Amino acid sequence: MSRFADTPQPPYYVVTFSSQRTDVDDNYGDMATEMMKLAAQQPGYLGVESARDSEGFGITNSYWADGASIIAWKRVADHLAAQKLGRTKWYERYITRVARVERAYGFEKN
DSSP: OHHHHOOOOOOOEEEEEEEEEEEEOHHHHHHHHHHHHHHHHHTTEEEEEEEEEETTTEEEEEEEEEEHHHHHHTTOOOHHHHHHIIIIIIIIEEEEEEEEOOOOOOOOOO
């Protein structure tokens, strides 16, 4: 995915998921697509941005209206199942960070 998330004015929250993939594919792309679709259906979801390099290192930032929405997303059964598969098959390592966005600004060339 190469698009910017259309987030509101702060404050809002970001969940940053940094990961290193294993060599195992086993439908990883399908699961990632399904999880993005499922996340988009959750209350408080604002958007997502994701990138992965050719060596398997990736970062996904998902944006949320509040902390309660993040906790609810963490508990969705299909998301829990995907997390388990991630730990057993798809990731060598990952780190999840949660932060409140206090300020956001950018640039766009016309």
